[in-house]
Amino acid sequence: MALKLYNTLTRKKEEFIPAQENKVKMYVCGPTVYNFISIGNARPIIVFNMVRNYLKYLGYKVIFVQNITDIEDKIINKANSEGVDYKVITDRYVKAFMEDIKTLEINDIDEIPLATKMISEIIDIITRIINNGYGYVVGGNVYFDVSKYKSYGKLSGQKIDEMKDADDIDFEKQDKIDFALWKEAKPGEPSWDSPWGKGRPGWHIECSAMSNKYLGFGFDIHGGGLDLIFPHHENEIAQSEAAFPGRGNFVKYWMHNGMVEVKERKMSKSDGLKEDWILKNFLKKRSPNLLKFYMLSTHYRSPLEFSDEKLEESKKALEKITSTIRNIKFIINNKDAKNQKASPEESQKLTSDKEKLKAFLISIKPDFTSAMDKDFNSAGAIGVLFEAIKTVNGIIQGTDFAPDREFINDLDSFYEEIAGLYNIFGIDLKREVCDDLIGLKTETGSLGAEEIENLIQERNEARKNKDFRKSDEIRDKLLGGKILLEDRKEGTIWRVQK
Numbered sequence: 001m002a003l004k005l006y007n008t009l010t011r012k013k014e015e016f017i018p019a020q021e022n023k024v025k026m027y028v029c030g031p032t033v034y035n036f037i038s039i040g041n042a043r044p045i046i047v048f049n050m051v052r053n054y055l056k057y058l059g060y061k062v063i064f065v066q067n068i069t070d071i072e073d074k075i076i077n078k079a080n081s082e083g084v085d086y087k088v089i090t091d092r093y094v095k096a097f098m099e100d101i102k103t104l105e106i107n108d109i110d111e112i113p114l115a116t117k118m119i120s121e122i123i124d125i126i127t128r129i130i131n132n133g134y135g136y137v138v139g140g141n142v143y144f145d146v147s148k149y150k151s152y153g154k155l156s157g158q159k160i161d162e163m164k165d166a167d168d169i170d171f172e173k174q175d176k177i178d179f180a181l182w183k184e185a186k187p188g189e190p191s192w193d194s195p196w197g198k199g200r201p202g203w204h205i206e207c208s209a210m211s212n213k214y215l216g217f218g219f220d221i222h223g224g225g226l227d228l229i230f231p232h233h234e235n236e237i238a239q240s241e242a243a244f245p246g247r248g249n250f251v252k253y254w255m256h257n258g259m260v261e262v263k264e265r266k267m268s269k270s271d272g273l274k275e276d277w278i279l280k281n282f283l284k285k286r287s288p289n290l291l292k293f294y295m296l297s298t299h300y301r302s303p304l305e306f307s308d309e310k311l312e313e314s315k316k317a318l319e320k321i322t323s324t325i326r327n328i329k330f331i332i333n334n335k336d337a338k339n340q341k342a343s344p345e346e347s348q349k350l351t352s353d354k355e356k357l358k359a360f361l362i363s364i365k366p367d368f369t370s371a372m373d374k375d376f377n378s379a380g381a382i383g384v385l386f387e388a389i390k391t392v393n394g395i396i397q398g399t400d401f402a403p404d405r406e407f408i409n410d411l412d413s414f415y416e417e418i419a420g421l422y423n424i425f426g427i428d429l430k431r432e433v434c435d436d437l438i439g440l441k442t443e444t445g446s447l448g449a450e451e452i453e454n455l456i457q458e459r460n461e462a463r464k465n466k467d468f469r470k471s472d473e474i475r476d477k478l479l480g481g482k483i484l485l486e487d488r489k490e491g492t493i494w495r496v497q498k
């Protein structure tokens with residue numbers, strides 16, 4: 001089966017066929033840097049990172065561009081309210097954004113262009129639009145003449161009359177629906193020289209200029225939040241197709257993620273939730289893996305509720321997964337288990353366990369891919385992995401579980417397979433398991449890994465000697481250091497309580 005995706009432009013699920021074989025060019029609209037980014041802004045970042053990773057997994061070479069809008073009304077307003085130059089604002093929030101995506105571990109975005117570094121490309125494309133008869137100049141402003149571009153509305157599926165903003169009382173424009181390509185500078189505003197005098201670009205034009213510079217016309221995937229369909233993406237299409245007429249569609253597939261919804265009532269009752277709505281605050285308290293798991297457990301086009309309950313649900317589910325992975329890793333690393341002598345009953349049980357595990361090793365990738373091929377159904381794919389993990393957990397938790405080398409080798413392959421597929425979601429399961437060790441010193445205050453291992457050994461000795469008072473004392477001491485123990489036939493596993 002081939003990958004199908006929902007194309008906003010045609011309002012249909014279509015088979016994905018890139019313009020060039022084996023190569024995908026994608027562009028996603030990035031933030032306007034006048035504030036710290038929110039959980040809402042993080043969704044397209046996490047979703048399109050998953051899209052890019054899955055396309056790479058399918059064998060495509062992907063070029064991924066995400067812009068930053070560093071000149072816009074909101075930035076100027078913020079600079080005025082703080083009484084500083086606009087650069088102070090954009091430097092601060094560009095830096096914060098770069099830190100956020102680093103913390104989120106979104107790597108390898110090929111280009112992250114800034115609008116203010118793209119002025120000559122922007123002027124070029126506006127000039128083309130004017131020369132092709134789609135733009136007009138009024139004073140120092142340039143507007144796009146929507147009446148000249150006959151396909152306007154094709155993305156949002158609206159009629160021009162429905163799109164006119166009744167409150168728009170800009171008398172300069174020939175029609176209310178026309179939008180600014182270049183804005184004349186007001187006194188004190190940041191500005192650049194242009195054929196139309198000093199000014200700055202309108203918001204929409206930078207994406208037409210940047211995508212053309214890095215990806216060319218007719219590239220494969222353009223992404224963004226649902227809220228950008230109109231007017232931003234509609235205007236991007238009009239601009240690009242007016243600048244390069246007769247070349248077909250500006251973009252082959254338009255993908256839009258649903259919004260993150262917050263119930264005002266919940267937000268107003270919970271200061272924590274309000275604080276966590278800012279991504280950098282969220283990431284101080286919770287792991288990037290949790291945020292990705294929470295977001296990708298819902299299909300990218302569906303609305304997503306942001307609430308303590310939903311986050312807690314995701315946290316529990318992720319903990320179940322990591323706890324199983326931790327147990328699997330323990331069994332793989334435990335040498336004693338490899339040399340166990342099994343009874344005939346245990347051997348029989350093991351044969352059936354082996355068959356189950358081998359069946360997963362065969363089916364897991366096709367089942368995962370078949371879910372993802374349905375319009376990047378990450379929720380379904382997470383479900384496929386969860387079922388496999390749950391079944392394997394059932395096997396290894398069994399009282400009569402007695403693995404041999406072959407089983408352990410297969411378990412190792414299973415572990416690598418699961419961890420590899422989770423990487424597509426940007427989730428590092430191996431690290432999630434090891435985080436316990438990394439966070440140990442700070443979280444437990446005083447206990448180090450070696451100390452914990454020694455205490456466990458001491459406790460096991462005490463239990464062997466039936467000195468349960470001592471073994472309980474040690475357990476309590478560890479619990480005081482937030483170390484949880486799990487006694488297994490093969491030994492004792494510990495982890496940090498979260």
Ligand SMILES: [Zn+2]
Pocket residue numbers: 028029030207232236
């Ligand atoms: Zn854009």
